[in-house]
Amino acid sequence: MVVPLGYLGLRAFQADPQTVMDLVFRERNLHLLINTLKLSFGVLVVTTIIALPLAWLVTRTDMGHRRLLTILGVVPLAVPGYVMAYALIGIGGHYGITAQLFDWQLPRIQGYWGAVAGLSLYTFPYLFLNLRSALLGLDASLEESARSMGHSETAIFRRIILSQLMPSLMAGWLVIGLYALGDFGVVALMRYEVFSYAIFNQYSGAFDRIYAAWLSLMLLAIALVFVMSESVILRRRRLASTGRGVERHAPPHQLGKWRIPAWVFVSVVVLASLGLPVVILAYWLLMAPPPLSFFLEVPLVFARSAVAAMPAALLATAMALPVAYLAVRHPSRMANAVERSAYIGYAIPPLTLALALVFLALNTVTVLYQTLALLILGWALATVALAMGPLRSTLMQMRPSMEEAAHSLGHGPSSTFFNVVFPHLRKSILAALALVFLFCMKELPITFLLAPTGYTTLAVTVFSRTSEGMMAEAAPFAAAIMLFSGLSVALILNREGDRH
Template identity: 55%
Template sequence: MLVPIFYLVLRATEADFGTVASLVFRPRTGQLLLNTTALVAGVLILATAIAAPLAWLTTRTSLKGRRIAHILVVLPLAVPGYVMAYALIGLSGYYGFMNTLFGWTFPRPQGWLGATLALSLYTYPYIYLNLRAALGSIDASLEESARALGASPREVFFRVTLPYLRPALFSGWLVVGLYVIGDFGAVALMRYEVFSYALYTQYAAAYDRIYAAWLALIMITIAVSVIWWESKLREGAHFARTGTGSGVRSSLSSLSTLPSVAAWGFIALVALASLGLPVSVLAFWLSAEPLLPSLPALLTSFWHSVSVAVPSALLAGALALPVAVMAVRYPSPLSSAINRLAFIGYAVPPLAFALAFVFISLGFARPLYQSHLLLVIAYSLAFLALALGPIRAALYLARPSLEEAARSLGYSPLSVVAHVVFPLIRRGVIGGMVLVFVIAMKELPIAFLLAPTGYRSLAITLFSRTSEGMLVNAAPYAAAIIIFSGLFVGVVLRHEAKHD
């Protein structure tokens, strides 16, 4: 985790101070900072405006069909941001979906508005899931006490309910904010210049790799600042009940016919925009040409994606297992530090992380440059946190007494891990590797910088053909990505169902 970042810093500081100052403090860098800030703010505002009412409707009201509504608003997680951007682009233009079917011609969405729409429609479920979990766990007796003391419904919401939702909001905003800072596909297709897009063009054009390194460091600094501010805002907050008695579930607000119709209208509008739109546009472009001739190329891209995703998932699981065992079974300052370092790859913007691997491979591991092995290593480190979470959770639930009994019977530490620990946490290990596999199948930014010559994954092929205006040829790849991304959504929905 640390060596690539160190090498990135080393490369960025090769130039003298005057050159660095002229690069970092040029007007373009300020404009990129404004654009990135505007995009993050726009996505957070729009995604929250979509997610908050949905979370309230599915947890606090007697709305009929709440389970169906929940599934409909989570399913857009299967449509990555760059696929959503493809759908918005395919909707517009003279030969687009709307003009062909209805005779309505729309200009191509681009810039801040296009990128904000595409990313908001993809990321709002992350905020929704956090708010839904928080709304479902608030102790209703607190709200009842506030009403009994004379507080109006508005005062109860702002003085009792909203403060309890703050950790969930911050958590959702952190995930979405970090994703938007590091996104490349949607902003590139929408032609909106933010740090990630500028970093790629700077690196690809190869006019100044030092400036590319500084752009990467600025992205890392922004990401770290976001994480730091999120932790500071949560610092010192206490939300658990301290009095006697047990918590009470919130009562459901009854909806009459008209509000119920309006609620379902809002849910339908969100579902049509975030799920119906990409599916309809995909179906339109898939019907434009026979699918059979494109199957060989599609299968080749699928194999390319699998050939990296499978070993990346296996390596991430193998790396996460000892980290999780150290963090849970052998707590110490060292194990705590290693556990935190495991999250660096996921927190650092993908293009910055990939550029660090480019520099380190060109510096003293040139045979690794543009190899499958380098891409697998980068993926396994970037998504190590995803594999670590389920394994660590399973270890917390495994009884240490079984391991102690095995050691008392003469088993070595490795034998205890192989014969006792691993069988107990097998589901967690498999679950973590499945998450890494699904994410790696649709990953774009890291693959764009580190892809070996001739490597054409589903995501790379879709992006390349969409950026060249070949929407018909890109449609099968978009459909394949949605199908495989659906695996991730299935995991989320299954987890949610277990805890309902």
């Protein structure tokens, strides 16, 4: 994880002190900072407005078809950001779908609000999955005790439920915030200039790589503030119950008169996050159907993507599990430092991380250069933070007394972990695998730089063709990302069993 930092430092400090001062204190950097913070804050607000009510409805109410709604709440992860951005852009303007089909020209969606909408509509599942996992793990006795003491439902939600949800909220916010900081595809299409956009332009369109390195360090500093803020908020928080007895799950709340508004809310979320890209893709396919050979090529390209994505998901989860266990069960300054380092790969802009690994391969581990193993390593380093969220939330809710009892019965550390801890983590491990797998299937900048020559994934195919205006030619591959990733999520969630 520290290799990218070493690369950035090496590149940044090649300049003389006066040049460094000129680069760091450029007026343009303040503009980039303000835009970046505005974008991140806007995305966090919108994703919370979407994810929290949705997670509550599918876990704590008598709403029908909750398993189907859970799947629909996760499937937007399968929609690449650049496809979502193109879908939003394709609504308005002279050549937009409304103008072509209904002769009704809407303003073109772009700029700040376009970037916020594009990022929010496909990142809210990160928060939704964390909140859903936490809500399923809540002990109903906590709420029952509060009611017996005369607390209102509002007070119970604010003082007990939100308190229990805070680790999941912070884990989701951190992942989404870091994603918003490093995203390039959406902000580029929406023409909203932030640090990641400026970094890409410096790397691809200028010879001044030192300025790009300093921009990357500034962006990394912002990400570090996000990570440290989460650590400070959760430092003294303890969520596991201390009493004896069997945990109980709360009975579902009766929606009553709120049933219709709840269904309206869910319908709007599903139509915006899934219906919109599906309609746009169908529009491209029907208006100018590509040759049959394009459809025959889809399974081959998908298999090529999955061959690298699945090992990366397994590696990232395997890296995250011991780190999460160390941080939760054996807290210390060293454990906290190790846990924070897990977010480095996700905090660094993907293009910078990829270039750092190229630098490492060319100068140190030459056998990895231009190999699939390097791409898998790059994906894993970039996604350890995704796998950390569900694992850590579950570990924080587990009673330490369960492990202490196993030790008292003569079980060693390994036996205790595999017989007591691991069974409670299986669902969280599946969630972590799903998050990382879907991320890798649609990841773009790292794939561009690290994939072996001629190794074209679905993401590269979609972006390459859409960036050239070949919308219909890109549609089959974009649809494949959504379809196959959605099916994989549905299969994983189906194995959980019905806990509610």
